Amino acid sequence: MTSATHSRGPIGFRVRELTAGAPIESVVLALAVPPLFLHATYQPHVSIPLASTSVDVTLADVAIAAVLVAAVVRGRRDGFGPLRSARSVLLAAAVLVALGLLSLATPAVLGEEYGYATHSVSALKFAWYALLLPATVVLVRSGAEARPLFAGVVAWSTVATAVGALQFLGLVSEFEGRRPGQREPSIVGIHDFAALSGAALAVGLAGLALGVARPLGPRWTTAAIGVGGLGVVLSGALTGTAGVWLATAAILLLARSRGTMGRRQVAVTAAVVLTVTAGTMLMRATAIERFTEFLGLRDRIEDTGVESYAHRTLLAYIGVRIWLDHPVAGVGWQASSEDWAYEPYLADARERFPDEPDQAFPSPAHRWGVQNLYLQVLADIGVIGFALLVALFAVAVRAAARGARGSPVPVVGLAWLLVAAGVWAGIGLVPGVPLDALTWLALGLVTVRG
Numbered sequence: 001m002t003s004a005t006h007s008r009g010p011i012g013f014r015v016r017e018l019t020a021g022a023p024i025e026s027v028v029l030a031l032a033v034p035p036l037f038l039h040a041t042y043q044p045h046v047s048i049p050l051a052s053t054s055v056d057v058t059l060a061d062v063a064i065a066a067v068l069v070a071a072v073v074r075g076r077r078d079g080f081g082p083l084r085s086a087r088s089v090l091l092a093a094a095v096l097v098a099l100g101l102l103s104l105a106t107p108a109v110l111g112e113e114y115g116y117a118t119h120s121v122s123a124l125k126f127a128w129y130a131l132l133l134p135a136t137v138v139l140v141r142s143g144a145e146a147r148p149l150f151a152g153v154v155a156w157s158t159v160a161t162a163v164g165a166l167q168f169l170g171l172v173s174e175f176e177g178r179r180p181g182q183r184e185p186s187i188v189g190i191h192d193f194a195a196l197s198g199a200a201l202a203v204g205l206a207g208l209a210l211g212v213a214r215p216l217g218p219r220w221t222t223a224a225i226g227v228g229g230l231g232v233v234l235s236g237a238l239t240g241t242a243g244v245w246l247a248t249a250a251i252l253l254l255a256r257s258r259g260t261m262g263r264r265q266v267a268v269t270a271a272v273v274l275t276v277t278a279g280t281m282l283m284r285a286t287a288i289e290r291f292t293e294f295l296g297l298r299d300r301i302e303d304t305g306v307e308s309y310a311h312r313t314l315l316a317y318i319g320v321r322i323w324l325d326h327p328v329a330g331v332g333w334q335a336s337s338e339d340w341a342y343e344p345y346l347a348d349a350r351e352r353f354p355d356e357p358d359q360a361f362p363s364p365a366h367r368w369g370v371q372n373l374y375l376q377v378l379a380d381i382g383v384i385g386f387a388l389l390v391a392l393f394a395v396a397v398r399a400a401a402r403g404a405r406g407s408p409v410p411v412v413g414l415a416w417l418l419v420a421a422g423v424w425a426g427i428g429l430v431p432g433v434p435l436d437a438l439t440w441l442a443l444g445l446v447t448v449r450g
Contacts, residue, residue, distance in 0.1 A: 018151045018216075021144030023078075025070040029139045030152035032063035036437040037156055037196050039189045041175060053117040060432070064132060071135040086137045086447035089399055092392040093443060097130050099388060103381050106332035112340045114332060123333050126431035129440055136444025143215065146409045146448065149441075150203050150215050154224045157200035160186040160193060161231040168234055183236025183283050192434035194240025195423045197231025199438055200224045202247045202415035205272065206408060209255035209265050215408045225272055233279035241280045243422020247415035248273050254404040254411045311360050312371055312426070314353050318362065319370035321345040323378040330382035334429060337362070337369040341379075373424035380429065392443070393421070400446040413445025 019027055035043065038060065045058040083090065101123050107114035140146045163186045166172035170180030186193045204224030207214035214221055232240050248269060255261040322336050322345070331341045342362045349361060362368045370376040377385045400414035420439045427435065 018147050021142070022148050023074065023145070025074040026139050026145040027148050028070040029067055029136065030148035032067050033149070033152035033156050034159075035059040035063040037153075037160070037188055037192065037434040039175075039185070039187055039192070039434075040432075042187055050117065050121065053115075053121055055121055058432075060437070061128070064128060064135075067135045067139070068131055071138040075138050080138060082137045082141055082447070083134060085449065086134075086399070086444075088395045089392070089443055089447055090134060090137070092388065092395050093130060093133055093440075096385070096388045096392055097127050099381060099385055100126055100333055103330065103333045103385070106329055107335050107338075110326075110331065112331075112335075112338070114335060114338065119333050119335070122431055126429075126436070129431060129436045132437060132440035133444045136441055137447055140409065140445060140448055142448065142450030143213075143407055143409055145450075146412070146445065147216060150412065151220060153196070154200045154203055154216070154220055154227070157196050157231055158223065158227045160188055160196055161227040161234065163187050164193060164231060164234040184234050186231070186234070188434055190235055191237055191239070191423050191427045194232055194235035194237035194243075195420060195435045195438050197228045197235060198240050198244050198247065198419035198423070199228070199416050201228025201232060201244060201272075201276070202251070202419055203412055204228055205248055205269055206251050206255075206412050206415060208269055209251050209261055210258065210408050210411065211260045211265075213258070213260065213408050215412050229272060229276045229279075232276050233283060236280060236283035237423065237426060238280055238284060239423050239426035240419070241277050241422070242425065243419035244273060244276060246418035246422055250400075250414050250418055251411060254401070254414070257401075258405060310353075310356060311368075314349060314356055314360055315362070315368055315371050316375055317352065318342050318345050318349055319372065319375040319379045321348070322370075323375070323382070326379070326382060328382045329384060330378065330380045333380055334369070334376075336376060336379040337367040339364060369428040371426070371428045373427065373429055376428045393417075396443055396446045403446065403449050407448055407450055409448035409450075410446045413442050413448065416442035417446065 035058075040056075040058060043058045043060060045056045048055045048057065104116065104120055104123055140149065163172060164184040167174045167178075167184040167186065168180060168182075170178050172178075174185050183190060184193070188196055201224060203215055204221050204226075207216055207218075207221030207224065216224070232244060252261060252266065252269065255265070319336060322331060322341055325344075330336075331338070335341050346361060353360075359366055370379055374386070374389070377389055396417055397414065400410040400417075403410035404414075416438055420435055420442060423435055424439075427433075430436070
């Protein structure tokens with residue numbers, strides 16, 4: 001006999017088990033996962049002309065709007081009390097977002113030309129995604145209400161990992177055609193694939209560590225570890241692996257505080273993380289070899305063009321130089337990619353990195369940016385912005401530590417935040433991407449107490 005009670009999800013688990021105790025508004029948040037974790041290439045969108053630029057409204061933006069409506073409906077019915085208990089995280093996030101918007105005026109203060117229309121749209125997109133934080137606080141108030149979201153991430157990670165595996169085998173094309181046997185972007189993008197996969201893996205590792213208090217059932221936990229771990233490997237993002245290590249450390253520490261961590265769980269967790277790390281390093285073996293040549297640890301064998309880690313080191317150098325000359329307030333929102341911001345340091349950069357090809361250096365044709373969130377915040381918003389970023393992270397960690405004894409949700413929330421923190425080391429301040437969504441969702445989850 002078939003009924004709603006026995007209906008099954010995409011990987012064979014009962015849907016009723018996942019939604020029991022969760023209001024429909026919390027399910028809306030889970031249903032937003034696919035569009036939020038989907039590359040813009042695959043999203044339908046509408047471009048709205050605005051001054052000298054345009055505003056692209058994507059399916060992800062529609063999903064955020066739906067989540068906000070659901071949060072308002074839930075709040076009007078059950079109250080907005082959780083926002084008060086999450087006020088420290090909300091306040092820190094609001095101040096950081098406000099500073100980002102205010103930094104749009106910095107180039108004018110410096111007397112420099114600046115694409116105000118384009119950068120204003122970018123800053124507003126950052127603020128728009130930030131609304132996922134208060135929405136998550138209102139929509140997720142207990143472990144039962146978080147379960148659909150966790151299952152949605154694991155299920156969508158399963159889809160992304162399957163696509164990534166087919167790309168790796170050369171059976172499915174990615175953005176640049178069929179390129180088997182290398183790191184793959186799946187349907188998300190390289191870094192965002194690592195973030196999504198790391199988030200799924202964190203759900204599984206939390207389930208392994210927390211025992212009966214796990215966020216999802218045993219089969220979901222196993223699936224999360226499998227598809228999440230494989231996805232991280234296929235993405236080939238070592239920053240994602242670094243995030244997984246940070247997340248694992250947090251999970252183990254919080255599980256120990258709950259008294260649920262045994263030797264077996266530690267051994268299995270270590271085996272999983274070491275396997276994922278080894279797989280990712282194997283995927284990036286060539287890039288690692290080129291970086292050792294760049295560092296002078298081995299002789300350079302051949303000129304291989306722009307190499308990932310050497311390139312990031314070069315861009316980091318320019319980012320630090322920009323910040324040192326504008327230490328307090330930086331040069332303005334995403335202004336580190338403007339010609340006037342990086343050109344004063346090109347000569348020194350070429351002297352410091354003489355073996356790097358011309359295309360590795362920023363130029364009007366290659367606006368690389370800093371490609372590291374933390375250095376870009378310093379360069380664009382200065383030490384003030386960096387201090388606010390650290391403060392936001394600190395209050396989130398404190399909130400998670402306080403709530404972890406009573407609920408598995410803050411444990412997963414902190415793990416997601418640390419996965420994101422690792423991945424952000426390999427990508428600049430890019431609003432409106434899946435990594436952005438994961439960060440704000442995580443900040444909302446660390447405040448859950450039920």
